[in-house]
Amino acid sequence: MQAPIVTIRALHEHVDQEVTIQGWCYAKTGKGKLVFLQVRDGTGVCQAVVFRGNVAEEDFDIAKAVTQESSLIVRGIVKADPRAPGIPGGYEIDVRGLEALGISDPYPIQPKEHGVEFLMQNRHLWLRSSRQWAVMRVRATIVRSIRDWLDNHGFLNVDTPIITPAAAEGTTTLFEIDYHGEPAYLAQTGQLYNEANIFAFGKVYCFGPTFRAEKSKTRRHLQEFWMVEPEIAFCDLDQLMEIEEQFVSYIVQRCLTECAPELKVLERDTTALQRVIAPFPRIHYDDAVEMINAAAARGELVPGYPDPVPAIEWGDDFGSPHETYIAAQFDKPVFVHHYPTQVKAFYMEPEANRPEVCRSVDLLAPEGYGEITGGSERMSDASKLLAAIERHHLPLEPYQWYVDLRRYGSVVHSGFGLGVERTVAWICGLDHVRETIAFPRMLTTMRP
């Protein structure tokens, strides 16, 4: 085995050269003196053709003995052939030598349909399948794009604590832990700490896992998920929306250019993604309510569901059917801004001449993927913030430091959070977030 070791992703650079591939047998089929091995190496999948006349007799015996998922070292000549299957495909290996490192036991996951329960129980093996491989590579690209855009636009990465002493937003259920005898909670947001950090660094972001012990069992929820939360000093609601649309457009466009083979494996309709370019449409909550109620009056169905759009009363938060309906009226992500103050968190800035709505904004992804960002202009006046804390019946002591931020050079500031898993599901065109993270933590399942 002297030929240079190359990756399957780079095979096109080695046509007619002898190379070595290190990987695993993804699938096998044979026809007498021919054995076709689908070999995957983490960067892609290519076909290796073993012809009895081209290899030593013992190597041909190895090819016949190889089982699905056996680990292999394959040496051979790269051939360009447009019919060759694989990822990205188009090239195959005319094998000259073959070594099997570990013959796999019978492999439970076959290249065919399987049930969700079985696949989730075998998540540690399912990750090897091409669709899961593609999703995880797109996820990594999204994460890289997030960091690159923020790092290149003056944001400083300042991560926030995961162990926290109290709820940031009273409503959501938290995971409680024992902090040396004192109750503590796993963070569901880093936002309040972000607000401290902007006064030191101007523009910051935190990026890490967050935890929600909600009894939610839907295709959009995980108990542990990743969120990036940028926070910006001297930034109002309009400026926030401009940042969000630039940020999200960049992420989507970069996936299109860097993950073409992966999106092809996923059979994603990329024309829908190509339209995701700033600016995004913006609608006021008032107008969204009118759109929803007009649709409800017509008896219009929620796209993708057999049920009609339910009517909504001004002042109520949107349910999933409302979000899905609004998002479906646009072919780009759409901002819905100025939600009622009463349904949003205490720290959001009320509109100056209309305090029943606040300077908040959610970004709804098209194609039924729902809310992918939520953000707002934060309350910047100390006395107004104290009143809001009181109105929400929150204890003052844990928030004293948060109020302090408004006492020492307060500025208009805004921020948002973007859920990584929902973004991955949207860009990959998946129908469930459980496939967007290697080992999802769900309401009733945390193994493996």
Added chain:
RNA sequence: UCCUCGGUAGCUCAAUCGGCAGAGCAUCCGGCUGUUAACCGGACGGUUGUUAGUUCGAGUCUAACCCGAGGAGCCA
């Protein structure tokens, strides 16, 4: 927490009115020089989620429970 649906071979599924537990794939053996989830022949493979009940007889009917899926609420 609530509503709906489901659980049969390693996997995907079938089994008529309550009447002998079946097929394809995987695995193993044999055959084939272009397969794309190959094909052909053979072999192996079962406490029908659990417990109790009805019945001459239960995969099938009843009850409770367990597990899974989808949805609602809540949320990113």
